[in-house]
Amino acid sequence: MTEAAGPVAKRILVTGGTGLVGNAIKKVVADGEGQPDEEWIFVSSRDADLTSAAETKALFEQHKPTHVIHLAAMVGGLFKNIRYNLDFWRRNIHINDNVLHSAYEMGVQKVVSCLSTCIFPDKTTYPIDESMIHNGPPHSSNFGYSYAKRMIDIQNRGYFEQHGCRFTAVIPTNVFGPDDNFNIEDGHVLPGLIHKVYLAKQTGSALTIWGTGKPRRQFIYSLGWVPLQWEGWGTTATLQEPSAPPQDLARLFLWVLREYDEVEPIILSVGxxxxxxxxxxxEAIVEAMDFRGELVFDTSKADGQFKKTASNAKLRRYLPSFQFTPFRQAVKETCTWFTTNYANARK
Structure with missing residues (x-):
């Protein structure tokens, strides 16, 4: 929990607060980007089972939040999704319904939930944008997770139309960074590859990459290295220099919480x-970790969805000067963090 220095006007509850994005938000708040009238509360599955309506309600009654950033979810990489589509659907539907309904019952002023670009239709035109979420079925490899996340958008609209609730959602592209889950079997592609390169370098073996290597993705770093200063709630962000420094996903969440007033979701992505x-x-990971071995592609493994190119035009209309950490720099920082914290990293 982050205590406010003065009178508390905003009590912000972050579900999934010990995961990749939750830890990144915690860090930028601790680094001075929290407001004096804010109290930040980061909770995890140890604090409550959000698939339980009773435990979720008790959590909200305990903390009495005015605002919520909802990150908690059952998540995993391609192969875990393929194996457990039903589990992904059921657990996430329960979590999302319990969190949003408890927020409504407690009179929460604003909820920002986290979706994913995998919710978009498999067969579509590119780039995808916020208007296209419900235009067709998602990719079959992760339909359980995708449909459960889509339903947050439906619930947000419903709570707004019936009760005037200001609930919204963000749609990041593939997130990575420190505190990620680097599990090779069940994690996402980039942290899984980082772990594979680390092990291949330790053992002197070849690096085996599942699939053809041809699918394309947009990656967004969870945590940039330069603080962003805020003038306060209800104002736009002030960039520190004409050439704006990188800020990345954690700081975009702060902007959405404080500034973005639409119920309709917004894509958070690099271009x-x-x-x-x-x-x-x-290859970026290989370079960052100075791996000198052979790269082998195991084409017997599934590629998953080939591409899901997302437009960040809406974000650019709001924040035209926003800059992201360059991909190779972000990969280098993440690889350094993983190597340094290998013993304690999630893997």
Missing amino acids: EEEEVSIREAA
Whole structure:
């Protein structure tokens, strides 16, 4: 919990507060980007089972939040999704319904939930944008997770139309950074590759990459290195220099919480031109970790969705000067963090 220095006007509850994005938000708040009238409360599954309506309600009654950033979810990489689509659907539907309904019952002023670009239709035109979420079925590999996340958008609209609730959602592209889950079997592609390169370097073996390496993704870093100063609630962010420093996902969450007033979701992503193939991502990791071994592609493994190129035009209309940490720099920082924290990293 982060205590406010003065009278508390905003009590912000962050579910999934010990995960990749939750830890990044905690760090930027601790580094001075919290407001004097804010109290930040970061909770995890140890604090409550959010699939339980009773435990979720008790958590909200205990902390009495005025604002919520909802990050908690059952998550995993491609192969875990393929194996457990039903589990992903059921657990996430329960979590999301319990959190949003408890927020409504407690009179929470604003909820910002986290979606994913995998919610978009598999068969679509590119780039995808916020208007296209419900235009067709998602990719079959992760339909359980995708449909459960889509339903947050439906619930947000419903709570707004029936009760005037200001609930919204963000749609990040592939997130990575310190405190990620680096599990090779069940984690997401980039942290899984980082762990694979680390082990291959330790053992002197070849690096085996699942799939062809051809699918393309946009990656967003969870935590940039330069603080962003805020003038306060209800104002726009003030960038520190004409050439704005990188800020990345954690600081975008603060902006959405404080400034973004639409119920309709917003995509948080680097530009379309920043999309890279899985092969290119692996090569960036190989360079960052100075791996000298052979790269082998196991084409017997599924590739998953080939691409899901997202437009960040809406974000750019709000924050035209916003800059992201360059991909290779972000990969280097994440690899350094993982190597330094290997013993305690989630893996």
